[in-house]
Amino acid sequence: MKKTFLLIWVLNIMLLTSAQSNEAKKILDEVSTKTRSWKTLSADFIYSLENKEMNIHESNEGAIWMKSEKYSVSLPGIGWRIFSDGETVWNYMEEGNQVTISNIEDGESELMNPSNLLTIYEKGFRSELAGEKMIGNISCFEIELYPDSPQYEVNKIIIYIGKADKMIKSARLFSTDGNLYGIDVKKMIANADFPETYLVFNPQEYTDIEIIDFR
Numbered sequence: 001m002k003k004t005f006l007l008i009w010v011l012n013i014m015l016l017t018s019a020q021s022n023e024a025k026k027i028l029d030e031v032s033t034k035t036r037s038w039k040t041l042s043a044d045f046i047y048s049l050e051n052k053e054m055n056i057h058e059s060n061e062g063a064i065w066m067k068s069e070k071y072s073v074s075l076p077g078i079g080w081r082i083f084s085d086g087e088t089v090w091n092y093m094e095e096g097n098q099v100t101i102s103n104i105e106d107g108e109s110e111l112m113n114p115s116n117l118l119t120i121y122e123k124g125f126r127s128e129l130a131g132e133k134m135i136g137n138i139s140c141f142e143i144e145l146y147p148d149s150p151q152y153e154v155n156k157i158i159i160y161i162g163k164a165d166k167m168i169k170s171a172r173l174f175s176t177d178g179n180l181y182g183i184d185v186k187k188m189i190a191n192a193d194f195p196e197t198y199l200v201f202n203p204q205e206y207t208d209i210e211i212i213d214f215r
Contacts, residue, residue, distance in 0.1 A: 097209050
């Protein structure tokens, strides 16, 4: 499941890895500087999953809201909501009306906290500027990330960053299990205005909910 949290990573993109090429580092530094200046962020995206051998081709629209270390993610097509306050994660699945609660630092949750991704990628990935590519009608830098160890069960991550605005446009994660996970950003709003309740899981909003607490 943790690979699906690629969507959180690509929308925050705090990547300052220690083993980057000079070209890739410069681009990622510019993206990081811009995103760090924002107080809040919201984005709409398309999340996809493909596996050619198993003939799987899935696509769902989603949204993310972020403020400091707090965030929430919604994938209404599959009835999935994620909330975090920076220390705890609430993972709600509409099917089964069930929420699991875990600490953010737990092994299965470490890719879920955008505020921790800086440390993760400094220690675990090297990056290369692979070239340029058109995403729709937008000219993008293509940056490839390779893990230094099998810890994340990832063969490669490719991200596409707009040359003009230095914003994330698309990303692809090639999993060791043969799955290809994708994110295509439809709209991103810096300093977005949304209520604090967007970031808080309230079990009272759900009737007869099953709560599984792993803390």
